[in-house]
Amino acid sequence: MVSYALYGAAAMASLRDIRKRIRSVKNTRQITKAMKMVSAAKLRRAQDNVIAARPFAKTLDAVMSTLISKSEPGSLSHPLLTRRVVKKIELLVVTSDRGLAGGFNANINRRALKFIAEQQAAGVEVFVTTVGRKGHDFLRGRGNTPIRKDNPGILPKLSYAVAEGIAKELSKRFLDGEVDAVFILFNEFASAIAQVPNQVQLLPFEAGAADAKSTGASVDYKYEPNPQDVLAELVPKAVAVKIYRALLESYAAEHAARMTAMENATRNAGDMIGSLTLFYNRSRQAQITKELVEIVSGAEALKG
Numbered sequence: 001m002v003s004y005a006l007y008g009a010a011a012m013a014s015l016r017d018i019r020k021r022i023r024s025v026k027n028t029r030q031i032t033k034a035m036k037m038v039s040a041a042k043l044r045r046a047q048d049n050v051i052a053a054r055p056f057a058k059t060l061d062a063v064m065s066t067l068i069s070k071s072e073p074g075s076l077s078h079p080l081l082t083r084r085v086v087k088k089i090e091l092l093v094v095t096s097d098r099g100l101a102g103g104f105n106a107n108i109n110r111r112a113l114k115f116i117a118e119q120q121a122a123g124v125e126v127f128v129t130t131v132g133r134k135g136h137d138f139l140r141g142r143g144n145t146p147i148r149k150d151n152p153g154i155l156p157k158l159s160y161a162v163a164e165g166i167a168k169e170l171s172k173r174f175l176d177g178e179v180d181a182v183f184i185l186f187n188e189f190a191s192a193i194a195q196v197p198n199q200v201q202l203l204p205f206e207a208g209a210a211d212a213k214s215t216g217a218s219v220d221y222k223y224e225p226n227p228q229d230v231l232a233e234l235v236p237k238a239v240a241v242k243i244y245r246a247l248l249e250s251y252a253a254e255h256a257a258r259m260t261a262m263e264n265a266t267r268n269a270g271d272m273i274g275s276l277t278l279f280y281n282r283s284r285q286a287q288i289t290k291e292l293v294e295i296v297s298g299a300e301a302l303k304g
Contacts, residue, residue, distance in 0.1 A: 015287070018280045022273060029269035035100065036262035039255045043192065046252035050189055050245075057245045064205075064238055067227060076228055078235045079175050080205050088125045090148070090170060090179040091115065092202070092243070094186035094250045095135035097152055102264075104187060104257035105134040107197050112185055115199070116145050127179065129170070131155065131247065155251045163244035167202075171239060174203045186246040187253040193260055195253035202242060205235055 068076065093112045095105045112135070116126050127148045130136040136150045149169075154162050170182050182203040187195040223230045 015280065015284055018276060018283065022276045022280065025269050025272050025276065029266055029273070032262045032265040032269060036259050036266060039259040039262060043252060043255040043259055046248070046255055047189070050248045050252045053245050053248050057241050060234070060238055060241055064231075064234060067223070067231060067234075076231050078205075078231055080171060080203055080235045080239065083204050084180050086124060086180040088127070088179045088181075089119055090127045090129060090173060090182045092129045092131065092166070092170065092182065092184040093135040093139065094184065094246060095130070095132035095138075096250075096254045097133045097155065098258075099134060100261060101254055101258040102261040104195060104254055105132075105138070107195075108185060108187060109135060109138045111197050111199065112139060113142065115183075115185065120145075129166075131166075131250075155247060155254070158244075158247055158251060160240070160244050163247055164240040167236070167240035167243050170202065171236060179203075184243065184246050186250040187257075188246075189249045189252040189256060192256045195257055198246075198249075200242065200246065202239055205239055 068081075091112065093108060095108050099105065112128070116128070119126050126145050128139055128145055129149045129151070130139065130147060131151045131154060133150075133152045136147060136152065139145065140147055151166065173179050174182055181201065183199055183201050185197070185199050188198040190196050
């Protein structure tokens, strides 16, 4: 009787643990489902902003390409177009402030580490500016790359003025000779299920010839008051627009990645609940069967 009582207590404890685990997984599923819905709502707004910004950014890049390519060699100049021997580089790394987004941040962080290692192996000094806590926390404890500045919490309240401020700061470092080139590393929003790590050179500024063809910007323009003044006005704006677009792309890609990750987590939680429920039912049935067998065996023993 003592052994039976101990078995019954152990079985009840085991069943109780399974019930607690099922409740815990159900609570987790509710959280992941809610996070998926929140990210889906934010994604729609972020995607609208990205789609609205792309035509302007591509057209501006195309106009810059046309202006530079159709001018007489040496006739136009701007300090932000000046190329020099690269000895120091600034890398702007864009990640998110929060996790739970699958490989969104890990992909960028790995690319950043690889880029930094390659440049340092070539004898180039690298400085890092981060947007988003995940990139800052990851890079802070790795390697000998100093993080010059962190910009946390700007993506949820992103505006063009914020991007312009970053562009002015990086441009000043380039003009002052503190760095010889500036790159930005971010996740580009391809679709709700695809985010593509992308690295773009910001300074010295380069206009994209491919964008010029796609936007039909191969036509001739008349520049007032003159091409040089137009170039002086457009180059700083073009740098700021590149940064602004990259931040918009990264913010949309973040919510797309988080929505997908939470959808997968919700589905996995449902599968786990099903497996635990089946295991619980089997364990409970086995316990009941064993108790019935022991009762019948006891009764038969009393008869004998």
